Amino acid sequence: TISKHALVLVGKVSRMFPSMDANNRTLAANSDFGHTPLHITGASILKHFVEVNGGPKEWDLFIHSWSPELETALTEAFTQTGVRLVFKQFEDNSAYEELYRPTLSLEFPEKTYYENWRRISVSTSLAKSAMAVLQEVDLRRDGLMYERVVFTRPDILLIEDIDFTSPVYQPRPDLVHVDGFRSCEGDYYFIMSSIEAVQQMSRLTLDTMRSDWSLDNGLINAHKFIKMSFVKHCFSFQHDWVHPEIGVAVYRALCWHPLMWKRKKSFFEDYYQMSLKEWDRMFAMCKATPQAEAEWRASSCPTLQRHARQGDKEAGDAMLELQCSEQDLEGMDRLEYVYDSEYGLDYHLQFSNCEAPAQT
Helix, strand or coil: CCCCEEEEEEECCCECCCCCCCCCHHHHHCCCCCECCHHHHHHHHHHHHHHCCCCHHHEEEEEEECCHHHHHHHHHHHHCCCCEEEEEEECCCHHHHHHHHHHHHHHCCHHHHHHHHHHHHHHHHHHHHHHHHHHHHHHCCCCCCCCEEEEECCCEEECCCCCCCCHHHCCCCCEEEECCCHHHCCCCEEEECCHHHHHHHHCHHHHHCCHHHCECCCECCCCCHHHHHHHHCCCEEEECCCCECCCEEEHHHHHHCHHHHCCHHHHHHHHHCCCHHHHHHHHHHHHCCHHHHHHHHHHHHHHHHHHHHCCCHHHHHHHCCCCCCHHHHCCCCCCEEEEECCCEEEEECCCCCCCCCCCC
16 A cells, blocks of 8 residues: 655654753763653654554655664654654764864854754755655655655654644645744644655755855854745745644753643653653753753743733743743733652643634
């Protein structure tokens, strides 16, 4: 049988370490908390993408990963329900970093080198996996394109269904669907329905390496560079109703997104195979990061509060994710949460007006 959809996993599996600074290479390398538990994130992606849209028999799996040490764990996590694996490639991206280093050093300031390398590393994995999809379509499917191709990273936790029958995901050749991050700049997943869109993804590395596309004093903007590449080639982006840090988040960063934890341990245990050991490991890491969390809260609350006063509903939603003081909130609903050894992050919150994002 010929599968309808393709699930494409890309990039490096993040290590768990007690800092919000994703660019802290030293802290990540020396962390005692290990890698993201892929059986948990795999269960969530399979549940909310694959099971909702026809089940395993309707899906092919493609993997391009910069984590060769996790080949067995990643492959097993995403084939556990019977999805057909048609391509996998596990590489060490250090060779590519050395290849691109001369260009990076010339085109971008030294202070932004590692952040820019991370963007290029991501774009290279996306491009290589897209080429694998194109080869599959051409050689084994006689040119028959998949109805949907989903590019995502394997270390996210998704807790909301992505139902392709919903009008939100109405296919269009020139359209890419993403999560609900502001201005359609989400990057948790990219949903495509045309061979032209997959072809554009295969060219992403070349666009990312262009220094004139960099923003903010030589820094390739994490949430814009992929969208910019597609828009320049006449594609449009549309966001869905899955709010980042509420319905989807990088597993490593769950400590800073308490709304992801409102269902508590039993929910994650029942649906995503989270053991008590994994629950305890997450909270051990959370408790090791109070300073980083406080700094982030202090810098974010005033900005969100200003936008919320201007009627920005996304900013209002984001306010709920922060433990902001009453002064910061200035009369808005207050969110408090505490670490609890049995239940984890506990809540006392009142939702403000919350509207679904308009389709763009």
